[in-house]
Amino acid sequence: MHHLPKNNRKKWSSVGIPEKIKKIEDDIHKTQVNKKTEHHIGLLRAKLAKLKRDQEEQRSRSSGSAVGYDVKKSGDATVVLIGLPSVGKSTLLNRLTNAKSKVAAYQFTTLDVVPGVLDYKGARIQVLDLPGIIQGASSGKGLGKRVLAVARNADLVVFVIDVFQPEARSLLERELRITGLRVDENPPNVVIESSSTGGIAVTSTVKLTKISEQLVKDMLRVYEVNSARVVIREDIDDEQLIDVLLGNRVYIPSLTVMNKIDLVNAGFTNELTSKLAYKFVPISAESDINIAALKEELYKQLDFVRIYMRRRTGETDYDEPMIVRNGSTILEVCNKVHRNIRTSSGTL
DSSP, rough: OOOOHHHHHHHHHHHHHHHHHHHHHHHHHHHHTTTTTTTHHHHHHHHOOOOHHHHHHHHHHTTSSSOOOOOOOSSSSEEEEOOSSSSSHHHHHHHHHOOOOOOSSTTTTOOOEEEEEEEEETEEEEEEEEEOOOOOOGTTTGGGGHHHHHHHHSSSSEEEEEETTTTTHHHHHHHHHHHTTTTTOOOOOOEEOOOSOOOOOEEEESSOSSHHHHHHHHHHHHOOOOOOOEEEEOOOOOOHHHHHHHOOOOOEEEEEEEGGGSSOOHHHHHHHHHHHHHOOOOOOOTBBBBHHHHHHHHOOOHHHHHHHHOTSSOOOOOOOOOETTTTTTHHHHHHOOOHHHHHOOOOO
């Protein structure tokens, strides 16, 4: 295990967070990845993630608030449109909803988050058009951090891709990932129960091939967890354990839209379908092609459930059912009926 000599610990503690981050990043970059170094690199990644979290918290405290546009969630679900500048998000928003987002054929037309509402099959879906994302957005370029922070509160991320730039999806997903948003992933099946004594006990129900039990223990100690019971039920790697330890990751499903298909022939679109690793809905926002199919796919992805309410007269209202997301809690359903119902009933 890699430790700093005692006479260097005081020097390290006096170094600022940016300098520590730079030092660890340099160490990771120059260390060759192999079986012998995987423990060392895993610990470095754990320390780096913790330092970056501390740095972000420090910045938030100094600025007085967390980064992010102040967008109030409304409706039955919230969808965010994410794409590079000039991919047609504003036009798409106008096709889907009652919004009037500014449209022009140059970059960075939308400099604020523009909301709209899609009414479909009784569901009111809030659709947010985010300013165009550029590479490095997660580091603050082009108001990137503020933009990406909005996506953390969404129920579905919609990647809007230009048919001539299909590789952009990986860039967008990477920028989201840096901010702690995990697209189309489930939270790692790991439970950490802290205790006051007994040290760290690790139990795995599957064979761990990407991380050792000792590395699990040492990474927990980096996060000042010195006594706990850890149960691992899937073959995780060190990055997934870091996600669990940080506790600030958000897991959101996605839908990819391939826009401007009116500019290519069917053969071009079919070739993209066969060679790309992700599925997409082909559309043209400008020419109003396949928008109805996109609305249906959005509704399907959001996994709504209709609840038919019975009136006080005893008759069931089949015309206007309550729309909730599949998996909603009883409390969430009660809040949609009336926010005072949980206090008046005394049972929740």
